[in-house]
Amino acid sequence: MTSALKTIVTALVAATALGVCAAxxxxxxxxxxGHGLGVADREQDSFDTMxxxxxxxxxxxxxIFRPQAHIMLSINDKYxxxxxxxxxxxxxxxxxxxxxxxxIGLAYTTGKAGLPxxxxxxxxxxxxxxxxHLYHTRIDFGDHYLFEPELAIGYNINPKWALEAxxxxxxxxxxxHQGKNQGLDDVGLRLNYHFR
Numbered sequence: 404m405t406s407a408l409k410t411i412v413t414a415l416v417a418a419t420a421l422g423v424c425a426a427x428x429x430x431x432x433x434x435x436x437g438h439g440l441g442v443a444d445r446e447q448d449s450f451d452t453m454x455x456x457x458x459x460x461x462x463x464x465x466x467i468f469r470p471q472a473h474i475m476l477s478i479n480d481k482y483x484x485x486x487x488x489x490x491x492x493x494x495x496x497x498x499x500x501x502x503x504x505x506x507i508g509l510a511y512t513t514g515k516a517g518l519p520x521x522x523x524x525x526x527x528x529x530x531x532x533x534x535x536h537l538y539h540t541r542i543d544f545g546d547h548y549l550f551e552p553e554l555a556i557g558y559n560i561n562p563k564w565a566l567e568a569x570x571x572x573x574x575x576x577x578x579x580h581q582g583k584n585q586g587l588d589d590v591g592l593r594l595n596y597h598f599r
Contacts, residue, residue: 429471434569434593438479441572441588444459445542449481451589457492466500470495473506475551477571477589484514484542484587486573488551501561508551510573515585518543542585549573557595565595 433454439446441595455475470491477486490508497503518541521534555569574586 412472419583429599430457430595430597432593432595433589434458434567435592436477436569436571436589438482438484438589439542439587440590445540445585446479446482446484446587449479451479451591453477453589453591453593455488458485461491464491465488467491470506475479475506475508482541484512486510486512486514486549486551492553494557502557502559503560504553504555504557504567504569505555506551506555508553510542510549510551512547512549512573512587514544514547515541516544516547544573544586544588545584546575546588548575550576550578555593565597567593567595569593 416578428580431454433452435448436451436453455473457471457473460469460471464470470493471555473488473490473492475488477488479485488508488510490506492504494507495503495505515537518537519534521531521538523534526534551557551573552569553569553571555567557565559565568593571589572586575584
């Protein structure tokens with residue numbers, strides 16, 4: 404990603420974060436997720452702890468169906484693949500107890516972005532082994548700035564508490580970066596507390 408585009412993305416994330424922090428948090432949530440469960444087949448021997456909060460529905464954003472804004476932090480127990488995300492999601496109630504929650508955001512990961520190639524010429528055997536080990540065990544995101552689409556199905560335990568089965572994906576989408584795009588797929592459960 405070009406330096407100008409990174410600056411624009413960072414500015415958008417910072418502006419959204421300020422807006423979210425200024426709003427009242429409607430929900431706080433936390434949960435445990437299986438890490439790297441997608442087709443990349445890397446980093447699967449670890450888990451993520453995710454925490455975050457959501458604002459009330461944004462009435463001023465009526466033209467995109469009044470979403471909630473969210474901020475989320477994910478910490479991995481084994482690798483340096485932590486991430487922070489900020490975005491929008493929509494709670495769609497389809498019965499008194501059940502709802503779905505699609506969402507989309509932008510994330511920044513501390514994971515690997517641009518692993519050194521294992522097929523470079525004149526590598527020493529030890530350097531080749533080190534690069535092959537990275538290739539077979541680590542996700543190469545291609546960039547630290549990523550899209551963060553997610554989908555959850557939730558169950559209202561009572562007016563204050565809800566349990567969600569959640570899928571969270573990280574990917575550069577070949578838009579924020581050209582080249583490697585192995586992505587991350589996390590699946591888990593999170594508990595939500597509603598303030599009102």
